[in-house]
Amino acid sequence: MSTLEIKDLQVSVETEDGPKEILKGVTLTIKAGETHAIMGPNGSGKSTTAYSIAGHPKYTITGGTVTLDGEDVLAMSVDERARAGMFLAMQYPVEVPGVSMANFLRTAKTALDGEAPKLRTWVKDVNGALEQMNLDPQFSSRSVNEGFSGGEKKRAEIAQLDLLDPKIAILDEIDSGLDIDALKVVSDGINRFSAREDKGLLLITHYTRILRYVKPDVVHVFVDGRVAESGGPELAEELEANGYEKYTAVSR
Template sequence: MSTLEIKNLYASVETKEGRKQILRGVNLTVNSGEIHAIMGPNGSGKSTLAYTLAGHPKYEVDSGQALLDGEDLLLMTPDERAKAGLFLAMQYPVEVPGVSMTNFLRTAVTEVSGEAPAIRTWTKELTAAMKQLKMDPKFATRSVNEGFSGGEKKRAEVLQLEMLKPKFAVLDETDSGLDVDALRIVSEGVNRAKAANDFGVLMVTHYTRILKYIKPDIVHVFADGHFVKTGGPELADELEERGYDEYLPEGSDSESALA
């Protein structure tokens, strides 16, 4: 079993108005096989948490730790974090012109695992995963995300998840921009990858619709830069019905939080 433990994490970002602290004392423990849903209004810091864990240079850690099996991810470069077993599915996947999906994925798997997969085995596994995600085989030779629709980019993120087999996957609003069919296919891909490798999941989302497909063990409310409430799956239904107003800072409301 692996453990991801976030301890009293504070992080800031530089804005036009100056340096702004976004994360304010985040504490969380996730074990292998667990699915944690992180819900909350826009502007609360959920995506900041995801990108801080992954090592995005925009976000600066002020204090705290993020321990993966006892090793502090925050002291590692982004590629070292990936090799340690952390995966981030981005809310807005970037395009990488000139690099084919096949070359990108095989290079990434080689770097993470420490050895290049056998071509025959690799091709068979990649083809099978793409078929299950209902991706056209031609996408394997296309540049990474270039010209992909929003739904195709999200499927490509899940394809990476299936091929890289991390210890922990952070899914940053993987459900955003997906229609009903794409949501089901992407969710099935996440469930399939988890069943095969039993990794832990941190799933950032605003809505309960993805939770109908990817069943959380624990639901957290994230507001004002930290977790303000934790509960079981029923907490997501409460949030769907009542919203986030009661968890927002005094003097704020859902409309201002969305600004």
């Protein structure tokens, strides 16, 4: 059973005025078979948590630990974190002109598995993953995310999740910019992944609408770089009804 354990994580970023502390001691544990949702106001540290775990160079770890199955994640390079079983779907997927989706995905899969997937089987797998996300198979020959709509980029991220099959998936606002039809397609893809054996999911969102399709086991409220409260799915409904005022008032 895979376990991602974050203990007292403290993170800063460099600004014009010097280092600014963003995370002030985040502690979370995501186990295989669990779906965790992080909610909170803008600037509370949600995305910083995701990018710090993934190894983005913009963020400096100043304290705490992150382990995956007991291994020190923070000591790993970004590619080592991916090979260890971690996946990050970005809020704003980048365009990679000149690199086709097919080549990108096969190269990534080869790097993760240590050997190239058999081409005939792989083409079938890619086309199947795209079809499940309502993307035309021709997307595989297009440059990564270039010219994709916002919804197509998010659906392509979930197709990648399906094909790369990590242990722990971190999805940073995968629902932003999606209409209701695309939201359902993306949610179905997330649920197919979560239904596999030994998978953990950390879902970062502003809104409860995706949580009506992807049911969280635990909801965490982030405020001012900390976990202000954790609870069951009913906590998301409370936030939808009442907002973050009772948490932000305390942190002022």
